Amino acid sequence: MVGRTVPGECSPEAGPASGDMRAHLNPTRMREISVLADQLASRLDTLCPSCGVPGYGPVDRESGLPCGMCGGATSSTSATIHGCARCPHRSRHPREDGRRSADPAFCDFCNP
Numbered sequence: 001m002v003g004r005t006v007p008g009e010c011s012p013e014a015g016p017a018s019g020d021m022r023a024h025l026n027p028t029r030m031r032e033i034s035v036l037a038d039q040l041a042s043r044l045d046t047l048c049p050s051c052g053v054p055g056y057g058p059v060d061r062e063s064g065l066p067c068g069m070c071g072g073a074t075s076s077t078s079a080t081i082h083g084c085a086r087c088p089h090r091s092r093h094p095r096e097d098g099r100r101s102a103d104p105a106f107c108d109f110c111n112p
């Protein structure tokens with residue numbers, strides 16, 4: 001009745017099945033997994049800028065991302081700390097997603 005899709009025009013499987021959505025998400029998920037694997041591999045390839053030992057990568061995280069509503073520090077990650085397994089060298093890396101403020105849901109003040 002309303003906006004009937006021409007069979008075979010856009011989506012041959014245009015049905016009410018919500019399972020279709022999941023099927024469409026799967027490739028994305030698989031891509032994310034392979035990205036994680038890449039990150040793991042690249043970490044092993046990353047040499048410590050100080051002593052040159054491979055395996056330099058994330059060892060800690062810094063919390064205290066400011067709340068988007070009140071600006072107070074939350075327990076959300078604000079930066080990742082990369083470190084060396086051999087020497088005390090550490091470096092601080094801002095969040096990769098570029099987020100500057102936290103969801104107020106994670107704020108102890110706004111959302112206790």
Ligand SMILES: [Zn+2]
Binds near residue numbers: 067069070104109
């Ligand atoms: Zn807040």
Ligand SMILES: [Zn+2]
Binds near residue numbers: 050051084
């Ligand atoms: Zn080192």
